[in-house]
Every structure is written in structure tokens, then in C-alpha cells.
Amino acid sequence: MVVKLELYRVFCEVAKQKSLSKAASSLYMTQPAVSQSIAQLERELGLRLFTRTSKGVILTNEGKLLFEYANSAINLINKGEEKLEEWKNLTAGELKIGVGDTISRYFLLPYLEKFHKLYSNIKLKIMNKTTLELCALVKSGEIDIAICNLPIEEPALEIIKIMDIHDIFVCGNVYKEKLSAALSLKELSNLPLILLEPKSNSRRYVEKFFLSKGISIKPEIELGSHDLLLEFARINLGVSCVIREFSQEYLKKKELFEIKLNENIPERSIGICFLKSVSLSPTSERFVQILGKS
Incomplete structure (x- = not known):
């Protein structure tokens, strides 16, 4: 099929140029090579595609029919190659x-x-x-x-x-006044906890850590977003487990406060997957x- 595709490329160029020599120049081929390609395609199809004239060559009726389809196909292939080049050079896609x-x-x-x-x-x-x-x-x-x-x-x-990230527990002003000293994980688990939904990878990581210490945590409130965790803790509905790196605005403004623990949750990461x-x-x-x- 690859060989035949090249024959069709030659055929289309000859048809457009109406000249074997001009087609040869355009394709960077010799004229005998162009003539041989046309002759080979005619043999494989069992049809004559061109008629020679004093001014060059013209398509036969069969050649005109073939050109209508072959030229469209070649143009689509060329367009596909152009798109691939754009894709490769990050100019489209x-x-x-x-x-x-x-x-x-x-x-x-x-x-x-x-x-x-x-x-x-x-x-x-x-x-x-x-x-x-x-x-x-x-x-x-x-x-x-x-x-x-x-x-x-x-x-x-x-x-x-x-990027490395750290899971921490935060609270609003009301709980801050009650939690002046560092807490054990067991003491923390007895507080009204606000966590992400169970299907969250962050929630599962924190639960797995507590279970490794023999502690089961049961939240009073489960939420679907990190932003809601921050807001619910800010209005003192409980203590939320959030990511320190993504909570800096609240912590810097002292709208939320990080709860000190005797044992911190090990850091984890975010990453690219493919x-x-x-x-x-x-x-x-x-x-x-x-x-x-x-």
C-alpha cells in the first residue's frame, strides 16, 4: 500500500501539472522515474490514465474519475501530516x-x-x-x-x-481557648471532627494513620470540599482535618488555628499520574x- 500511495502522489501531481517534466521537477524526481510510476499504476489498474499531446498530457475519462478521489485522499493525508506537525510543535491540539x-x-x-x-x-x-x-x-x-x-x-x-503536603487539624476561636496544650491522637479523636467524605483519598490516608495507632475516628460532619472544611471550622462547628499548605490564608489571618498534637500525621504528596x-x-x-x- 505504501508503494501504491507514492504512485498516486505522482499520478495526482502529473494530473495537476499536465506535464511529466513539470511534475518531475515538483516532485524532485527524474522524468523517466515519473513516466515509470505512471506506467506501473496503469498496469496495476489495467487502465490508461493519460493521453499524450503536443503540449503535455491530459487525463482520460478513467483518469479524471480516479483523480477526483485520489486527489481528495492525498489532500486529506497532507492535511493530517500538517496537523501532526502542529501537534508536535505545540501549535495546536x-x-x-x-x-x-x-x-x-x-x-x-x-x-x-x-x-x-x-x-x-x-x-x-x-x-x-x-x-x-x-x-x-x-x-x-x-x-x-x-x-x-x-x-x-x-x-x-x-x-x-x-509537592509535599501536611494534614493538620484546625479550629476556630472557641476551640482555641479550650485547646491550649498539645493533644494526643486519642484526645483529638474525641473532639467533634469534620472530615472529607469517605471516598476521598485524603480522608482515607488520615483514617489509615489513626487506625495504625489503634484509634478509630468517627466524624460528626462529612463534607465534599476542602473550602467547606475551612469554613465549618471557622464558625466553630468542630475541628477540621485540612491540608496546611492549602489553608495558609485562614491561618495567616488567624481565622483558624492549627491544633498542636503530640504526634503529627506523616507528610504525603500530590503527584502527576499517567x-x-x-x-x-x-x-x-x-x-x-x-x-x-x-
Whole structure:
């Protein structure tokens, strides 16, 4: 098929130029080579495609019919190659990113802004889901990369750590006055806790840590977003488990206060996830490079 495709390229050029010599010049071929290509295609099709004239060559009726289809096909192939070149040079294309709401707001936005300024012709498609949902979307090929809360145990995924984060418990003014001394994990577990929903990777990480110490935590309130955790703690509905790095605005303004613990929750990370079995596109690779400089 590759050989025949080249024959069709020669055929279309001869048809447009109406001259073997002009086609040869355009294709950077010798005229005998062009003549041989046309003769070979005519033999394979069992039809005459050109009639020679004193001024050059003209298509036969059969040649005109073939040219209508072959020229369209060649043009589409050329257009496809142009699009691939644009894609390779990051002048066109689409980048599908999966990310959680919290990471999107408190971490990802400046990197999206930077990437868009550099490559404004690349369309960005952002999907907000939980870590478990994002992993499934990466594996199904519905998104190119995901930025997730770690740890993740997925053998099919390549994972690159990009930022360390710390889970802490915070409270408002009312609880601050009651909690002047450092608490044990057991004492903390007896407070009215406000946690993310059970399907959250962050919630599961914190629960797993407490269970490793023989402590089961049962929240009084479960919420779907980090922002709500901050707000509920601020109005003294309980103590919330939040990410320190994403709570700085509240902590600096002293709207919330970090509860001191005798034993801190081990730090974890957020990271980029993508399929091991599939090479990253140039667009995805460039975005990963930008994130890696964080």
C-alpha cells in the first residue's frame, strides 16, 4: 500500500501539472522515474490514465474519475501530516487534565495560566473528580494526565511526586481557648471532627494513620470540599482535618488555628499520574515539565 500511495502522489501531481517534466521537477524526481510510476499504476489498474499531446498530457475519462478521489485522499493525508506537525510543535491540539477541586484551586491554577500563555492554541479540558475516579479516567484513556493526592497503588500508572503536603487539624476561636496544650491522637479523636467524605483519598490516608495507632475516628460532619472544611471550622462547628499548605490564608489571618498534637500525621504528596504503557504526547510532556519545576 505504501508503494501504491507514492504512485498516486505522482499520478495526482502529473494530473495537476499536465506535464511529466513539470511534475518531475515538483516532485524532485527524474522524468523517466515519473513516466515509470505512471506506467506501473496503469498496469496495476489495467487502465490508461493519460493521453499524450503536443503540449503535455491530459487525463482520460478513467483518469479524471480516479483523480477526483485520489486527489481528495492525498489532500486529506497532507492535511493530517500538517496537523501532526502542529501537534508536535505545540501549535495546536488538546490537553485533557484530571484534578481534584482542592488541588485545582490551591496548586494548579498558576501552572495552567503559565501553560496557556506559552501555548495559547492548545485547548485545555479540565475534569474535577476524586483521586479514585481520576485514576480510572487515566487508565481508560479519557484524560491524558491526572494531578492527584498520593499515595496511589496503581501498577498501571507512572507517578511523579511534585509537592509535599501536611494534614493538620484546625479550629476556630472557641476551640482555641479550650485547646491550649498539645493533644494526643486519642484526645483529638474525641473532639467533634469534620472530615472529607469517605471516598476521598485524603480522608482515607488520615483514617489509615489513626487506625495504625489503634484509634478509630468517627466524624460528626462529612463534607465534599476542602473550602467547606475551612469554613465549618471557622464558625466553630468542630475541628477540621485540612491540608496546611492549602489553608495558609485562614491561618495567616488567624481565622483558624492549627491544633498542636503530640504526634503529627506523616507528610504525603500530590503527584502527576499517567499511563506507563503509553508515551506522553508532546503537549502532555511539556505540561509535566512545567509542573515539575514547582
